[in-house]
Amino acid sequence: MPINYYIFLSLALFCIGIVGVLTRRNAIIIFMCIELMLNAVNLLLVAFSKMHHNAALLAGDATTIAGTDGQLFVFFIMVVAAAEVSVGLAIIVMMYRNIHSVDVNFLNRLKH
Amino acid sequence: MNALILSAILGVILMFSGILFKQKAAIRNIAITGMVLLLAVNVMEMCGIVFFNVNTHGMIVFDRFALLFTTIAFASTLLYLLLSARDMEKVGVNYAEYFTLIFFILCGITLTASFKSLLILFLGIEIISIPLYILTGSDKRNLKSNEASLKYFLLGAFSTGLMLMGIALIYGAMGTFDTTSINIFTEGKPSLLLVTGMLLLLFSMSFKVSAAPFHFWTPDVYDGAPTVFTSFMATIVKAAVFIGFIRLFDEAFGLLRPEWKLFVALIVVATLFIGNITAVFQQSVKRMLAYSSIAQAGFMMMAVYAMNTDAKEGLLLYAVAYSFATIGIFAVLIKMKDYTFDGFNGFAKHQPLLAATTTIFLLSLAGIPLTAGFLSKFYMLKAAMVAGNNLWLVIFAVLMAAVSVYYYFRVIQAMYFKEGDAQPIEVSRSFKLTLVVLAVLIIVFGIYPDLILSHLYF
Amino acid sequence: MQNVLQIVYLIPLLPLIGFLINGLGRKHLSKSMISAVGCGSILISFALSIWVFLQVKGGNVHTAHYFDFISVGKLKIPFEFKIDQLSSLFLLIITGIGFLIHLYSTSYMKEEKSEHFGRYFSYLNLFIFSMLLLVMGGNFVVMFIGWEGVGLCSYLLIGFWFKKHEYNKAASKAFIMNRIGDLAFLIAIFWLIAKLSTVSFDEVFTAANIAKLSSLDITVITILLFVGATGKSAQIPLYTWLPDAMAGPTPVSALIHAATMVTAGIYMIARSNILYSLSVIHAMGGEQDIRNMGGLSKKLKITFITFLIGCIAIAGIPPFSGFFSKDAILLSAFIKNPVLYGVALFAALLTAFYMFRLLFITFSGKFRGTHDQEHHLHESPPAMTIPLIVLAILAIIGGFVGIPEVFMHGGDKLGEFLSPVITEQEHHVSHATEYMLMGLSTGLVIAMIIFAWFKFRNYQRSEATGFGKVLENKWYVDEIYDAAIVKPIKKAGTFFSQVFDNKVIDGMVNGVGRLMQYSSRQLRLVQSGQVGNYVLLMVISMVLIFVIQFFLRK
Amino acid sequence: MISLLLILLPLLTGLAAFFIKDEKLVRTWAVLTSFATLTIAILSLCCMNDTKSLNYHCEWLPSLGASFSLKMDGVAQLLCLLNTIAYPLVFIAGWDKTYKNAKNFFALMLLAQAGIMGVFLAADALLFYFFWELALIPMYFLCSQWGGEKRVAVTFKFFIYTFIGSLLMLISILYLYGQTPDHSFSIESFYNLKLTSKQQSIPFWLMFVAFAVKMPIFPVHTWQPDTYEQAPTSTTMILSGVMVKMGVFGLIRWLFPILSTASFVWGDVITLIAIIGMIYASLIALRQDDLKRLVAYSSIAHIGLLCAGMFTQNASGMQGVMIQMFSHGINIIGLWIVVDWIERKTGTRKMSELGGLAQKAPALTIFFVIIALANIALPLTNAFVGEFLIFNGLLGSFTLYNVWYTVLAGVCIILGAAYTLRMIRKVAYGEVNELTANVSDISINGKLALGIIVVLILAAGIYPQPILDLTSGSTDSLVDKFDILRKALLK
Amino acid sequence: MGITQILFWFLSIVAIFSALMVISSKNPVHSVLWLILTFFSISGHYILLNAQFLAIVNIIVYAGAIMVLFLFVIMLMNLNKETEPQKHKWLRIAGAVAGGCLLLVLVAALKDTDIKHQQALVNTGGIGLIKNLGKELFTTYVVPFEISSILFLSAMVGAVVIGKKE
Structure with missing residues (x-):
């Protein structure tokens, strides 16, 4: 597949994630949108990884492992995302325990 | 490598020490001893004694710059622990865990200072960030702490997303995560993917160092977090991210400088402006310090802008000057009950020594000569000036430095020249001694910075 | 072999020592001691002056160089005294009259407390010292030192009774008016330096140097010097301090102003006469001692006669000395320009009118002074009358020293003596014209005296009308100055200090601070606390930066 | 070596003073050390041409190209002398005053002396900047701690004002540093710079602003009257007597030799500003009722003349400035001593509430009158020599407007006489009132200080040549430089 | 297609x-x-x-x-x-x-x-494929892999700190 398609697809997902962060008030949904952004990145990385692999193959290197690093990076992103989710949800739950809401608009004690 | 492994081990040790020891003093002593040890092994590595020989496949390189910075960071952390470790008790019950997280953060700091691969940078930043989210929210019953933690987390994760997108685009353009390989492009014009990725990295790194317009989390988070942790994250962590920042933009995007120069300059200007101007009207010293940290970031950002030898040296010096001074001020601030400026009224009368040292810290932050703060700012200005045709930037920076005097001196004025019922605070003798040492160090480095910088070269 | 005249420094030094002794010891010395020191020092100076005069007469002219006062680059200003015919003559006048004044003062001031008595004599000594510096100075700068010193002393003397605010004001006014003249003098000196790099009389007045000066230079310098002289001699337009000074407390100080300071102006012009090439100077010099007298005699009953003589002399009735000097001036003015002559004549008439008005007011009317002043009016002791008589005699005969050729061949002794110093202009006027002018002026003067007689014979403090009122108020010049200069200056000062400095300049400075505070207040509102807003702002900035990078930058 | 001593002595004794608890002891300590410093300064006059024993050089920050080098030329010597004379005078005059926290007061005063000394001696741009700020910091604390009612705000304004100025100077220094081929801050490297007129303009103004604020000249003067009014008088003496000379000194040591073309090009503009400032300040002084403010504004007028004198860029003008710096320092300290005494004894500084001091305090009045007259440059006082030379320089300067400058500046002579005499008249003369009725004459230490000042006034007024000789070397070389430049530019 | x-x-x-x-x-x-x-x-x-x-x-x-x-x-x-x-x-x-x-x-x-x-x-x-990735992950990327364990540790500690009731 032409790499541009993947780029545009990923960018679209990424920006949808950003729009979600911008338009929602629910902290959990916002967090989910961020996860969406990360997944967009993952997709892009995998696509690039395959693209570089392809390029290496076309260059005549039949045993190339070019592109492995991209997929491994995705793996690390997933690792980090998992860790982040555990911490993030813990924080959100803690917040919910205290104010019984996950509405970020109520996060306004700290300002100016 | 010594420090990286030891800090991880120390983190685990402290994790268990919370179970093994019930006395907080014991935990604290372990932490401080561990910190001394960490510093020692790092210094040893600087002298060429490496305990662990791990093949990192070129992803991590402990060069002198990295080692010197980690030494500085560890030394700062040691001083920080000496001054403020006792105050962590007040935050919550998980005393040992706080130290654990701090050691893990140090691990991340080591990575951020010595990465050669974007993967390591990413991991390093995350290892710094995630414990920080937790530390920010560690005062669980305090709504401000909760709020700060959640804000920090959401915004931090968002910026992580940006960073990853940037890394992905760069990977697309260059097919590698290795920083030096990124810096090689043969054609006249760099790839658009590369430039876009670079800009996204610029945004996310700016976010992490709280440079405008990505600074918004900073005041709220610094304000909301338990003061003892604000001190840590506003100083050592920020400096570390800056080191990562300058490494990244030097090694990976050095050749792209024409593309990012303008934006970094704009960010410098915006950061200086917003940080300084907004700090002027603050009522709480803590929040003022939060804005001041933004302002200081603006100055440090000039190192990224200039990107020359002076800039790197200056950034190291800045890290020392800024960290030491801010740690000192926070250490005093933690002891206060009233964080407003008025809370400092008449402070000098009751605590002359504390007031005097705080004054030195404030003078250093304001960049008054004879303190390390001056020379560090001076290095920044010099670096920017040497970097070329940008007198306007330097003049602007200097004018903003003058503005900064306004709010730093408000504290001095409150301490010395205003009558007030200063809060009776009790400090130990060793606390005072450490503060004095800190103040003396600031002055010594302010007179003779080569004590630090000469270690950069042999 | 050094010239014997090198020791002339003693002449000013003695009054200076007198000043120091009297000034520092005013609380401890007795009055007789003070008068002894005060008069004695001047007397010795006078004796020295006579000796100097004889030396000069014998042909010994000397410039005594002492030390380098200021030496910068090419400019060298030594501290030097120039002793020649002119200065030796003035030395005589100053020390002589100065001595008389001192003598007179011992009696006049005897009722003062010893402290003030000492202060008074120290001032007088300082005054003499300054005058001596003025006339002995070998260059313009030393002369200027004396020049300013005289101004200072007049200030001190006018304000001698410092409890009275009018006196103090009069003193300040005198000093400031003098300063205006001084400034002109100074600028003239600078001009000379700029053109010739020297201020020394010997060097300036060489033909070669004069030739270096363009006519513009000469005009400027002479005008400036003249303005300087004007200030000191209280001429129009800088004369307004003098009447006030006369109104001051001490007749003696008044005398000093009337006489000596005016002399200073004359001397300065005389010294630089090459630049003017005027012949009137020496005549003016002659006039001064008479004026001294006039001033001195004021307010003293017993000395009505001497006062009358003085008045007549000043008014210029022949054969008193004033007549000849006045006519000499008028004559030279006539030679220059008939219009000038008219002005001068008018001035002369006014002087006459003024003097006699004073005379009649003082002696014809009732005593109008306060009680305070009344006790001064008593029979004068010999110390007072003797000087007066000496002066009166001087006034009568003084005129004959400078008697013009038209009356007596070779009568102009003074002119002869001074001829090495003063370049005289040839008279190209027939004796007939001279006589005619003399007659005219004398006639008019007498008419004026008669007018004054009728007007002020029975003078009471009645409202003067018309022209008289204008005269009474000294031509309203004070008022004009007040309205045209003093008030605007004060207004400007008030405006600057209360409005401009505070509101505008400092306002701008504080405005910057306030602007910062204001922008701080506004800018911090951006920190709304809302995560959504933060992200939005971040995204917008990102979009902007991308747009700049990809679409705006070339 | 001597120059190092001159800095170290007040620095170390100042630091030591922080630890002397006893008030009397610390006062004695301060006086003694200030005399010791004076002795060294006088000794330095003996080895006038022995640069080896005067100067000092050691490595400091080789990586930056900055070194700790001190140079004591004639001008520096003169100003160090002024500095060292001023301190004993100030201490003697304030001998009978009590300060809370006396140790801090005297320590800070001595530290300020060290800072000022460093400014006069530094032969390295970075070092110069260091000392420049160092002199300011103790002043900030002195004024804020021991000053008048509005001291905090006023001092802060003063601080920010000068701080901005000095930061701009720092930029200028950095710019010049960037232009040096060997990347060095040493004064020689700066002197050897060959910059085009275009390159010089910006650093020139940046640096000039710093000096202008410090002096201060119109229109950046507004910190000054307030600060002089609010600061403790001892500090005001140092501020006005010595510290303002830092600005003028900066012109001669740093601005003119390095940025001579720009100094030449902008000379006219600055002279005009300075002269406008003189008239402006004189007019304001004429309407002041507060003694301190009057003296403050008169000081602005005098400093304006100094600035104009520097920019005549000829021997007479610059030499005049040299001697006038010294004179102004001495005279204004004298005036402050008098004003301080009046304020302490009557509790007011308002001239409208004073009067009759001549009867109650004749000695004070005599000193007052002499110093005031020196302030308006009466001949045979020190200021006359300076003003004479400056005015002469102004008229002889190579500008089209020299006559106008001279005449306009001359107006200030008259205005100066007007406000000074007004001051004397209102304070000393007239009848006593209830405020002044019980005033005693000045105490013995005051007499001593004022006596020394009067002696200095007369000595320098009668025989100024030694001072002129002291500084002629520095000014002559500058004048030569300007002459060459002028010829080159006019071609 | x-x-x-x-x-x-x-x-x-x-x-x-x-x-x-x-x-x-x-x-x-x-x-x-x-x-x-x-x-x-x-x-x-x-x-x-x-x-x-x-x-x-x-x-x-x-x-x-x-x-x-x-x-x-x-x-x-x-x-x-x-x-x-x-x-x-x-x-x-x-x-x-x-x-x-x-x-x-x-x-x-x-x-x-x-x-x-x-x-x-x-x-x-x-x-x-898992084989290829695994080989790379445990040879070249073993250091980052180990490092990510620190991340998990801190996340764990964090969850404890945040979640534990006091």
Whole structure:
């Protein structure tokens, strides 16, 4: 597949994630949108990884492992995302325990 | 490598020490001893004694710059622990865990200072960030702490997303995560993917160092977090991210400088402006310090802008000057009950020594000569000036430095020249001694910075 | 072999020592001691002056160089005294009259407390010292030192009774008016330096140097010097301090102003006469001692006669000395320009009118002074009358020293003596014209005296009308100055200090601070606390930066 | 070596003073050390041409190209002398005053002396900047701690004002540093710079602003009257007597030799500003009722003349400035001593509430009158020599407007006489009132200080040549430089 | 248009549609479900790109573990209402416009990159296989791998610190 398609697809997902962060008030949904952004990145990385692999193959290197690093990076992103989710949800739950809401608009004690 | 492994081990040790020891003093002593040890092994590595020989496949390189910075960071952390470790008790019950997280953060700091691969940078930043989210929210019953933690987390994760997108685009353009390989492009014009990725990295790194317009989390988070942790994250962590920042933009995007120069300059200007101007009207010293940290970031950002030898040296010096001074001020601030400026009224009368040292810290932050703060700012200005045709930037920076005097001196004025019922605070003798040492160090480095910088070269 | 005249420094030094002794010891010395020191020092100076005069007469002219006062680059200003015919003559006048004044003062001031008595004599000594510096100075700068010193002393003397605010004001006014003249003098000196790099009389007045000066230079310098002289001699337009000074407390100080300071102006012009090439100077010099007298005699009953003589002399009735000097001036003015002559004549008439008005007011009317002043009016002791008589005699005969050729061949002794110093202009006027002018002026003067007689014979403090009122108020010049200069200056000062400095300049400075505070207040509102807003702002900035990078930058 | 001593002595004794608890002891300590410093300064006059024993050089920050080098030329010597004379005078005059926290007061005063000394001696741009700020910091604390009612705000304004100025100077220094081929801050490297007129303009103004604020000249003067009014008088003496000379000194040591073309090009503009400032300040002084403010504004007028004198860029003008710096320092300290005494004894500084001091305090009045007259440059006082030379320089300067400058500046002579005499008249003369009725004459230490000042006034007024000789070397070389430049530019 | 293309377009449309639904659903539970669908479609893309390991991990870790965690938390908080408070209308529009602009700008900028003619290898290529990835991960990337354990440790400690009742 032409790499541009993947780029545009990923960018679209990424920006949808950003729009979600911008338009929602629910902290959990916002967090989910961020996860969406990360997944967009993952997709892009995998696509690039395959693209570089392809390029290496076309260059005549039949045993190339070019592109492995991209997929491994995705793996690390997933690792980090998992860790982040555990911490993030813990924080959100803690917040919910205290104010019984996950509405970020109520996060306004700290300002100016 | 010594420090990286030891800090991880120390983190685990402290994790268990919370179970093994019930006395907080014991935990604290372990932490401080561990910190001394960490510093020692790092210094040893600087002298060429490496305990662990791990093949990192070129992803991590402990060069002198990295080692010197980690030494500085560890030394700062040691001083920080000496001054403020006792105050962590007040935050919550998980005393040992706080130290654990701090050691893990140090691990991340080591990575951020010595990465050669974007993967390591990413991991390093995350290892710094995630414990920080937790530390920010560690005062669980305090709504401000909760709020700060959640804000920090959401915004931090968002910026992580940006960073990853940037890394992905760069990977697309260059097919590698290795920083030096990124810096090689043969054609006249760099790839658009590369430039876009670079800009996204610029945004996310700016976010992490709280440079405008990505600074918004900073005041709220610094304000909301338990003061003892604000001190840590506003100083050592920020400096570390800056080191990562300058490494990244030097090694990976050095050749792209024409593309990012303008934006970094704009960010410098915006950061200086917003940080300084907004700090002027603050009522709480803590929040003022939060804005001041933004302002200081603006100055440090000039190192990224200039990107020359002076800039790197200056950034190291800045890290020392800024960290030491801010740690000192926070250490005093933690002891206060009233964080407003008025809370400092008449402070000098009751605590002359504390007031005097705080004054030195404030003078250093304001960049008054004879303190390390001056020379560090001076290095920044010099670096920017040497970097070329940008007198306007330097003049602007200097004018903003003058503005900064306004709010730093408000504290001095409150301490010395205003009558007030200063809060009776009790400090130990060793606390005072450490503060004095800190103040003396600031002055010594302010007179003779080569004590630090000469270690950069042999 | 050094010239014997090198020791002339003693002449000013003695009054200076007198000043120091009297000034520092005013609380401890007795009055007789003070008068002894005060008069004695001047007397010795006078004796020295006579000796100097004889030396000069014998042909010994000397410039005594002492030390380098200021030496910068090419400019060298030594501290030097120039002793020649002119200065030796003035030395005589100053020390002589100065001595008389001192003598007179011992009696006049005897009722003062010893402290003030000492202060008074120290001032007088300082005054003499300054005058001596003025006339002995070998260059313009030393002369200027004396020049300013005289101004200072007049200030001190006018304000001698410092409890009275009018006196103090009069003193300040005198000093400031003098300063205006001084400034002109100074600028003239600078001009000379700029053109010739020297201020020394010997060097300036060489033909070669004069030739270096363009006519513009000469005009400027002479005008400036003249303005300087004007200030000191209280001429129009800088004369307004003098009447006030006369109104001051001490007749003696008044005398000093009337006489000596005016002399200073004359001397300065005389010294630089090459630049003017005027012949009137020496005549003016002659006039001064008479004026001294006039001033001195004021307010003293017993000395009505001497006062009358003085008045007549000043008014210029022949054969008193004033007549000849006045006519000499008028004559030279006539030679220059008939219009000038008219002005001068008018001035002369006014002087006459003024003097006699004073005379009649003082002696014809009732005593109008306060009680305070009344006790001064008593029979004068010999110390007072003797000087007066000496002066009166001087006034009568003084005129004959400078008697013009038209009356007596070779009568102009003074002119002869001074001829090495003063370049005289040839008279190209027939004796007939001279006589005619003399007659005219004398006639008019007498008419004026008669007018004054009728007007002020029975003078009471009645409202003067018309022209008289204008005269009474000294031509309203004070008022004009007040309205045209003093008030605007004060207004400007008030405006600057209360409005401009505070509101505008400092306002701008504080405005910057306030602007910062204001922008701080506004800018911090951006920190709304809302995560959504933060992200939005971040995204917008990102979009902007991308747009700049990809679409705006070339 | 001597120059190092001159800095170290007040620095170390100042630091030591922080630890002397006893008030009397610390006062004695301060006086003694200030005399010791004076002795060294006088000794330095003996080895006038022995640069080896005067100067000092050691490595400091080789990586930056900055070194700790001190140079004591004639001008520096003169100003160090002024500095060292001023301190004993100030201490003697304030001998009978009590300060809370006396140790801090005297320590800070001595530290300020060290800072000022460093400014006069530094032969390295970075070092110069260091000392420049160092002199300011103790002043900030002195004024804020021991000053008048509005001291905090006023001092802060003063601080920010000068701080901005000095930061701009720092930029200028950095710019010049960037232009040096060997990347060095040493004064020689700066002197050897060959910059085009275009390159010089910006650093020139940046640096000039710093000096202008410090002096201060119109229109950046507004910190000054307030600060002089609010600061403790001892500090005001140092501020006005010595510290303002830092600005003028900066012109001669740093601005003119390095940025001579720009100094030449902008000379006219600055002279005009300075002269406008003189008239402006004189007019304001004429309407002041507060003694301190009057003296403050008169000081602005005098400093304006100094600035104009520097920019005549000829021997007479610059030499005049040299001697006038010294004179102004001495005279204004004298005036402050008098004003301080009046304020302490009557509790007011308002001239409208004073009067009759001549009867109650004749000695004070005599000193007052002499110093005031020196302030308006009466001949045979020190200021006359300076003003004479400056005015002469102004008229002889190579500008089209020299006559106008001279005449306009001359107006200030008259205005100066007007406000000074007004001051004397209102304070000393007239009848006593209830405020002044019980005033005693000045105490013995005051007499001593004022006596020394009067002696200095007369000595320098009668025989100024030694001072002129002291500084002629520095000014002559500058004048030569300007002459060459002028010829080159006019071609 | 081969099967690969059809699959690509299908998965892309599903991904984008479900992503849009994530941000527009009023009910948080629906959002979660839509997000899971997005992840599945992305996994589909991975399979298409022959990145089998990642496809599996994505489904297990993301769709399986993480999203269930989300769902769990939402259920716990009883947030499954349709009446979630909405942001101010203008703010939502501003957010959408800003995000849209970002997309527009990025797309416009990146549509002409120098790699636009390159192809991502679909269906074939062995690098995405577990064997190859595992080999790399435990040789070259072993250090980062170990380092990520620190991350987990800190996350664990964090969860304890934050979650433990005092």
